[in-house]
Amino acid sequence: MYREKLKFVLILSFIVVFMCFVSFVLMAQAQEGVTSTPGGPAQIPSGGTGQAPGLPPSLQNIQNILQNAAPEAPAPQPSEPAPQVEVEAETPAVLAPLPEVGEEMTPEAFSALTDAQLDQLFLSTPASQVMRMLPRFGLDFFRRAPSTFAPVTAVPVGPDYVIGPGDEIRISLWGMVEGQWNVAVDRDGNLNLPRAGVIGAAGMTFSQLQDAIKKEYSRYYTDFDLNVTMGQLRTILVYVVGNARRPGAYTVSSLATLVNALVVSGGPNQTGSMRNIHVRRNGEIVTTFDMYDMLLEGDTSKDIRLMPGDVIFIGEVGPLVGVVGNVKRPGLYEIKERVRLGELIDMAGGLTGQSFKGRVQIMRVENRQYLTLLEGDLDTLGADFLRKFAVQDADIVRLFPVARSTRTARITGPVATPGEYAIEPGVTKLSEVIKRAGGLSYMASNQAELTRVIVTQEGPVTQHLHINLEKALGGDPQNDIPLEMNDYIFVRTVPEWDLYATVTISGEVKYPGVYTVKKGETLSDLIERAGGYTDRAFLPGAIFTRESVRESQQRGIEEMVQRLERELYTASAAGTASSLTTEDARLVELETQQKSRMLDVLRQTRATGRVVIRLEDPPTLLKKTPYDLVLEEGDRLHIPREAQTVNVAGNVLNPSSFIYEPYTTHQDYIEKAGGYGRTADRGRVYVLKADGSAMRVGNLKKPPYLERGDTVIVPEKIQVVSDLRMTRDIVDIVYKTAISAAVVVDAFD
Numbered sequence: 001m002y003r004e005k006l007k008f009v010l011i012l013s014f015i016v017v018f019m020c021f022v023s024f025v026l027m028a029q030a031q032e033g034v035t036s037t038p039g040g041p042a043q044i045p046s047g048g049t050g051q052a053p054g055l056p057p058s059l060q061n062i063q064n065i066l067q068n069a070a071p072e073a074p075a076p077q078p079s080e081p082a083p084q085v086e087v088e089a090e091t092p093a094v095l096a097p098l099p100e101v102g103e104e105m106t107p108e109a110f111s112a113l114t115d116a117q118l119d120q121l122f123l124s125t126p127a128s129q130v131m132r133m134l135p136r137f138g139l140d141f142f143r144r145a146p147s148t149f150a151p152v153t154a155v156p157v158g159p160d161y162v163i164g165p166g167d168e169i170r171i172s173l174w175g176m177v178e179g180q181w182n183v184a185v186d187r188d189g190n191l192n193l194p195r196a197g198v199i200g201a202a203g204m205t206f207s208q209l210q211d212a213i214k215k216e217y218s219r220y221y222t223d224f225d226l227n228v229t230m231g232q233l234r235t236i237l238v239y240v241v242g243n244a245r246r247p248g249a250y251t252v253s254s255l256a257t258l259v260n261a262l263v264v265s266g267g268p269n270q271t272g273s274m275r276n277i278h279v280r281r282n283g284e285i286v287t288t289f290d291m292y293d294m295l296l297e298g299d300t301s302k303d304i305r306l307m308p309g310d311v312i313f314i315g316e317v318g319p320l321v322g323v324v325g326n327v328k329r330p331g332l333y334e335i336k337e338r339v340r341l342g343e344l345i346d347m348a349g350g351l352t353g354q355s356f357k358g359r360v361q362i363m364r365v366e367n368r369q370y371l372t373l374l375e376g377d378l379d380t381l382g383a384d385f386l387r388k389f390a391v392q393d394a395d396i397v398r399l400f401p402v403a404r405s406t407r408t409a410r411i412t413g414p415v416a417t418p419g420e421y422a423i424e425p426g427v428t429k430l431s432e433v434i435k436r437a438g439g440l441s442y443m444a445s446n447q448a449e450l451t452r453v454i455v456t457q458e459g460p461v462t463q464h465l466h467i468n469l470e471k472a473l474g475g476d477p478q479n480d481i482p483l484e485m486n487d488y489i490f491v492r493t494v495p496e497w498d499l500y501a502t503v504t505i506s507g508e509v510k511y512p513g514v515y516t517v518k519k520g521e522t523l524s525d526l527i528e529r530a531g532g533y534t535d536r537a538f539l540p541g542a543i544f545t546r547e548s549v550r551e552s553q554q555r556g557i558e559e560m561v562q563r564l565e566r567e568l569y570t571a572s573a574a575g576t577a578s579s580l581t582t583e584d585a586r587l588v589e590l591e592t593q594q595k596s597r598m599l600d601v602l603r604q605t606r607a608t609g610r611v612v613i614r615l616e617d618p619p620t621l622l623k624k625t626p627y628d629l630v631l632e633e634g635d636r637l638h639i640p641r642e643a644q645t646v647n648v649a650g651n652v653l654n655p656s657s658f659i660y661e662p663y664t665t666h667q668d669y670i671e672k673a674g675g676y677g678r679t680a681d682r683g684r685v686y687v688l689k690a691d692g693s694a695m696r697v698g699n700l701k702k703p704p705y706l707e708r709g710d711t712v713i714v715p716e717k718i719q720v721v722s723d724l725r726m727t728r729d730i731v732d733i734v735y736k737t738a739i740s741a742a743v744v745v746d747a748f749d
Contacts (some may be wrong), residue, residue, distance in 0.1 A: 066673060097366030130363075130396060134322045134332040137348075138274050138295050142245065142267025157230040157255075159207035164254065164308065165189055166234030169201070175224035182231055196220060206230065238306050240265040242314035243272030257303045259290055261312055268314050275334050276315035281307060292334075319393035323348040324353035326399045341389045344397060356402045363396040370747065409433055409483045413448070413491030414441035423483050430472050431480045433489065443493050446470045450481075451488040503631050505530050507639035508537035517631045523613070524622040526631060532619060538642040539615040541685065541690040541709050547634040550609025561603050568595050612692045615639070650685075650714030651677035665703040666712045681717035688713060 086641075163169075165187045171194075173179045181194045189202025191209075196216045201209055210228045217226060233254045238261055241247050245266030252261055258279055268274055274291040284303065293299040306312075317334055321344060324330045328349025334343075341360075345351065362374040391397065408420045409428075416438020423433065430450070434440065450465040465481070469491070472479035500516040503526060510531030517526065523544075533539070575588040613629070616622045629635075644668055645657040653674025666687055676682060685698035690709030697703045706712070 016645050065449070079663075112668070121504075128306060131322060131394065133398075134324070134330075136274075136320075137329065137333050138291055138332040139267065141291075141295065142263060146547065157233075161206040161230070161255075162307070163201045163206065163209050163526060164234055165202060165235075165255070167201075168231030168233070169209070169213075170231045172223055172227040173217070173221075177224050178220050184232075191491050193217070210731070225598065236306060236308040236310075238308075238310045238312060240312045242312075243269050243316060244312075244314050245269045245272070252306065255305065257300075257301050257305050258287070258312060259294070259300070261274045261306060262291075265312075271317055272314045273317045273334060275318060275336050276535055278313045278315070278487065279304060279306070280311040281309070290336075292347075321391045321393070322396040324396065324398050326352045326401050328352055335391070335393075338390050339572065340387055341391055341397065342387055344391050345399075346566070351399060354401050356400045359400045361398040361400070362391070363398070364392070365394050366674045407485050409485070409487040409489065411437050411489040412422060413489075413492065414444040414493050415439065415491055416441065423485070425485045426482050428483050429480050430467065430489065431475070433483065434473065434491075440491065443497050443499075444469070445492040445494050447492050448472075449490045449492070451490070452484055453486060501631065501633035503633075503635040503637070505637045505639075507637075508534040508641055509639060510534060521631050522623070522628045523631065523637070524619045524628050525698065526621070526637070527619040528614075533617055533639065535638050536641045537617075538690070539617060539639065540707065541640045541643060542613060542615050543636075543638045543640070543692075544611050544613045544629075545609040545636045546611055546632060547609060548632060550607045553607030553609060557602070557607060559607055561599055564602075565599055568592065568599065610692055647711040648673040648707055648714070649711060651716040652679035652714050653677060659708075659709045663705050664707060666697050669704065669706065669712055670714065676714065677716070679717050684715045686713050686715075687711065 158174045163185060165185050168182055168184045171179075171181045171183065177195075179194065183191055183193065185191050185201050189200055190198050191201040191213075192198050193213065193216055196213075196219070199212055199216055201212070204212065212229050217224070235251050236254050236256070237249055237251055238256075239249050240261055245268065245553075247265065250261060250264055252264065258277070262277070268277075277289040277291070277623050278285050279287045279289070287302050289302050289518050293301075294303065319335050320332050321335055321339070322332050323344060327345060330348065333344065335345055339347075351357075357378040359633075360376045362376075364372055364374060366372050381507060390443075403639040407423060407425055409423045410418075411419045411433055412418045415434065418437060421433050421436050446469045448467040448469050450467055452463045452465065454461045454463065467481075467489075468476070468479045472481075474480075496519070498519065499520070502514050502516055504514050505526055506512045509527065512530065515526060515529060527533070572588065572592040575591075576585055579585040579588055611629070615627070622628045643658055646660050646664075647653045647657045648669050652670055656673060658669055658672050666685060669683075670676065681698075683698045684696070686694055686696045687706065688694055689705065695704075
C-alpha cells in the first residue's frame with residue numbers, strides 16, 4: 001500500500017514540475033508574439049527615429065527602412081524640369097535575336113539583318129536550316145489576302161470570248177422593228193432569240209455569236225440596226241492540285257485567268273514550284289506557266305483564260321539557290337536550267353550601291369558529302385567569270401558590303417551636335433570639326449581635352465592634349481592642331497555648371513509654387529522667398545520629400561526583400577527536412593506560403609522619400625540648425641493646415657478620430673474609442689507623431705501628453721504557434737513522461 005502511494009506521489013510531482021516548465025515556455029513565447037498593425041503596410045510610419053513595435057525579432061531591421069515608405073500611390077506631379085545639358089553617351093549596339101531555326105523569314109525581315117547577324121546565321125546554323133529560313137522569291141505575292149473577282153466581271157468582253165451555258169446576252173433592235181431583250185444561254189447551249197427562233201450558241205466566240213444573231217434576224221426583218229452585248233457572265237469550276245497551298249475546286253468568273261486561280265488558292269506551298277505550272281484541258285497540257293516571267297519582266301503572255309473543268313497542276317520545286325547580303329532582293333531563287341553567277345545576281349535585282357566587289361562567298365554542298373565555302377574576288381575574276389561560273393542546287397551566294405572607313409574623330413561636350421565626323425588625317429583642323437558640330441554652346445569652357453592613341457610596336461600609347469579653344473578658333477597653330485584618326489575631343493563646360501534647380505513649396509505659405517534655387521540655398525531661404533507662413537500653418541505636420549532619399553529607401557526595401565526571401569527559403573527547407581510526419585511538412589508548407597504573401601506585400605511597398613524635419617516660426621530661427629537643409633533638384637515641402645483631431649486606429653472597439661484636448665494621454669483616447677479589443681497587444685501600443693516620427697508608449701508608467709495630429713496605433717496580438725498543435729504535443733509528452741515515471745518507480749520495488 002505504501003509503495004502504491006509513493007508511486008502515485010512521484011508521478012504527480014513529475015507532472016506538476018513538467019507543467020510548470022511548459023507554462024513558463026508558453027509565457028515566454030507569448031511575450032514575443034507577433035503583432036500586426038491594422039491596414040497592413042499602409043500603417044507603417046512614414047518617418048521618425050524610433051523603432052515601431054509589432055514586428056517579430058527577425059523583421060525588426062525592416063522598420064528602419066520602411067519608416068519613410070508607403071504603398072504606391074499617385075504622387076503630385078512636379079513641374080517640368082529645367083533643361084539640362086547632357087553629354088551624348090555612346091551605347092553599344094544590341095544584336096537582335098535571330099528567328100528560330102527552320103522558321104521562314106519575311107523578305108523585309110531578312111533584308112534588315114545586319115552583317116553580324118548574317119555571320120551568326122552562316123557560322124552557327126546548318127546549311128539545310130539556312131535554306132529553310134531564306135524567303136522564297138515570289139511567295140509573298142500569294143501570301144496577301146486575295147482581292148474579290150467582282151471587278152473582273154466588269155471588264156469588256158473581247159471578240160475571242162467563248163460563249164457557254166449561263167452567259168447572259170443583251171440584244172437591242174431599232175429601226176423598222178424595235179425591242180430590247182436579255183436572254184441567257186440554257187444548259188443545252190441554245191439561245192432562244194425573241195421573234196427569230198433558236199440558235200446553238202455554246203462554243204461560239206463572242207464575235208461569231210454577233211454575226212449569227214444578225215444573220216438570224218436578217219431572215220425576218222430588213223432596214224434595222226442591231227447591238228449585241230454581254231450581260232451577267234457565268235461562273236466556271238476549275239481545279240488546283242499538286243503542290244498548292246490550298247488545293248481544291250474553285251468557282252471563278254469565266255473571265256478568270258491562271259494567275260487569278262493561283263492567287264485565290266494561295267499559290268505554291270513550300271515544296272511547290274513557281275516555274276513549272278501546267279494547265280491541263282481535256283487531258284492535254286495547253287500551257288506551261290513561269291511566274292518568274294511575270295514577276296521579273298511583267299510578261300503575262302502565257303497567262304491564259306481558264307475554261308470549265310481546267311486542271312491547274314503545280315509541280316515540285318526545282319533546284320533552289322540562295323542569295324544574301326548586299327543585293328536588292330535577297331532570298332531563295334528557283335532555277336530551271338544552268339544559271340551563271342552573274343545571271344543569279346541580276347535575278348536578285350543586282351548589287352546595291354554599297355556592295356563590295358572584292359569578295360563573294362559561296363556555301364556549297366560537294367557531292368552530297370560535305371559543306372565547303374568558296375571565296376572569290378569579283379573585280380579580279382571579271383565579267384567573264386560571272387558569265388561562266390554556274391551555280392548549283394543548294395548553293396548560297398553571299399555578297400558583302402564595302403568596308404566602313406574609320407577615319408573619323410569624335411567630339412563630345414557642350415557643342416550643338418556632338419558625334420563622329422569624317423576627317424582627313426593630318427589635314428583636317430580642330431576648328432573645322434567644331435564648326436561642323438555647330439559651334440560651342442554658351443556654357444562651354446575655353447578649355448578642351450584631346451585624347452589620341454598612337455600605335456607603336458610595343459603597344460598603344462595614349463596622349464592627353466590640353467587645348468585652348470579660344471586660340472584654336474582664332475587659328476593659333478599651337479592649339480588648332482591637325483586631327484588624326486580616332487581622336488576624341490572633349491569640350492569642357494564652365495566649372496560647376498548647373499543651369500538651375502527647381503523645388504516646390506505648397507500648403508500654408510503666402511506664395512506657394514515652383515521656385516528655382518541657386519547653389520547653396522537652404523530650406524529657410526525658400527520659406528522666406530515664399531512669403532513665410534500663413535496664420536493657419538501647422539508646422540509640426542510639415543512634409544518634406546527628396547528624390548535622392550526616395551531612391552535610396554527604395555533600394556533598401558528591395559535589398560531587404562531579397563534577403564528575407566533567401567532566409568525564408570532556407571528556413572522552409574530546414575523545416576521540411578526536420579518534419580517527422582506528413583502533417584508537419586504540410587504545416588511548414590502553409591507557413592511558408594503565408595510568409596511569401598507577406599513578402600509580396602513588402603515587395604509592392606514604395607518609398608516616399610520623406611525626411612523628418614522641424615520648422616520654426618519665423619523662418620529665421622531655422623537658420624544654422626541641422627534642419628535647415630541645402631535644397632536639391634526636385635525637393636518638395638508641404639505645410640498643412642493646423643490639425644484639430646487625434647486619430648485612434650487598430651484593435652479598439654471603435655477606431656475613429658477625436659477632437660484634440662490638451663493634457664490628454666493615449667489612454668484617454670483609447671477609452672473614448674471604446675477601450676481595447678479582446679486580442680489587443682497593450683504592451684506594444686505606439687504613437688505616430690504628426691512630423692512622421694514614432695514613439696512607443698505601451699509600457700510607460702507616465703505616458704506623455706498627445707499633440708494635434710497624432711495617431712494612436714493599437715496592434716493586434718497574433719499567436720505564432722498553433723494552440724491545438726501544442727496541446728496535442730504536450731499531452732503526448734505528459735503521457736510518455738508518466739509512463740516513464742511509473743517504470744522508474746517499479747524499478748525500486
